[in-house]
Amino acid sequence: MKDVIVIGGGLSGFAAAEELSQNGFKVLVLEKEDALGGLARSFLYKGKWIPVTYHHVMSPDVKTIEYLKRLGLWDRTTWKTSPQSFWYEGKEYLLSRPEHIFRFSPLRFKDKLKLLRFGIYCWMRKDWSNLSNVDCETWLKEKIGEDATDILFKNLMDIKFNMPLSSISMAWLGRRLHQSVRNRDRYGYPEEGIHGMVKELERRIIGKGGEIKTSTEVTRIENGSVTVRDSQGNINVLDGRRLVSTIPPPALLSICHVSDSLAGYLNNIRFKSIISMVCGSDALLTKYYWSVMLKPSFSFGGIFNHTVLNDNGSPEGKYLYYLFTYLDQNDPMLMMDEAEIRDVYLSDIRKIHPGCELKWSMVFKLRYSQPIFAMDAALRSGFNTARYIIEEGLK
Secondary structure, three states, rough: OEEEEEEEOEHHHHHHHHHHHHOOOOOOEEOOOOOOHHHOEEEEEOOEEEEEOOOEOOOHHHHHHHHHHHOOOOOHHEEEEEEEEEEEEEEEEEEHHHHHHHHOOOOOHHHHHHHHHHHHHHOOOOHHHHHOOHHHHHHHHHHHHHHHHHHHHHHHHHHOOOOOHHHOEHHHHHHHHHHHHHOOOOEEEOOOOOHHHHHHHHHHHHHHOOOOOEEEEEEEEEEEEEEEEEOOOOOOEEEEEEEEOOOOOOHOOOOOOOOHHHHHHHOOOOEEEEEEEEEEEEEOOEEEEEEEEEOOOOOEEEEHHHHHHHOOOOOOOOEEEEEEOOOOOOHHHHHHOOHHHHHHHHHHHHOOOOOOOOOOEEEEEEEEEEEEOOOOOOHHHHHHHHHHHHHHHOO
16 A cells, blocks of 8 residues: 555656655556656657647746756756737737837837836735735726727737636735746746656656656546556556545536535636647747737637747757637537647737748647646645655654
8 A cells, every 4th residue: 555646747746755755655646648748748759758838937936946956857948038928910029028018019119118117016026915806907008008908918818818807916016027037038947848857857757766647547436446558448546545646626516526615616716728830940930938919819829939938849840839718618619620730820820921821730628727726736736735744653
């Protein structure tokens, strides 16, 4: 019998398992997929490990930076400075500096002044908790005006979360804005990529006697026992003194009975799905790392030029790009096959770069991609759960 069974082999599960194993607990990690990493998993293409979605480190990601240091990856993490760009009616704008804001022609001069003042306000304000019950749309319109709210924040919220701005707490958005402006357009990326981080966590868990099983689906949790099905269809029942679930709450509720109050709480955690297309091309779509398509609305919400962070990351073509679309889980686009999505994306790419050709592409659909929570929460939640078990002596 294992001391702890961890369900889910993503960063959260690995953070919990690594912390527990380093403190003397015998740990078993169960992962449904054949690859480890969860949302941070990678695939091998022409000798290079490529993450299935975009990943980077920002300076406010304290827990991620802590893990890079403890895993020996910090000294091999490269930091690059690149402004975020915004496409509006066929033109690419920057908004990182005061002079950028004054060049943003969609806004009137008085709105530019309000937006500049708002940026300083976000830099200075650390505590946004008293705005928990205030919706973003109402508060922002009072602060920066209707035009800036509609052109920037309404569009950004639709692109990132496919949700109305009025449904989001200003406390949540304020914390993210504070972290964003303090990041100063700096993004980090480990030399070995996110794959290197996953592999090092795996090595440390196994090195302390932990066990990791891939292609192992948990089908039932009952009375402390875990029923699993492997890739061959074999059914086994495993026992552990404690269980840690790091899978999405809807998936957990489908395999485990919990109290009505807990079920109600878990069901209130909202998720968005994502379509991520990673591709290689010789065409330079944007020289900036992160570009957002504000207007007109495209089939994808933005482009990440991964080559800006890792100039040796593209296995074929000069540039490695990520195109992404956040969707509701019942969106018809999720029913499209890979070729259809590629064609739709490429059609829109050619609206900003006529004649663009792709050397290769792969499309991934992630059902439980984006809950609304703080940055680096996956590592933090796994670590905090492990510390609770350790400190309570639940062995």
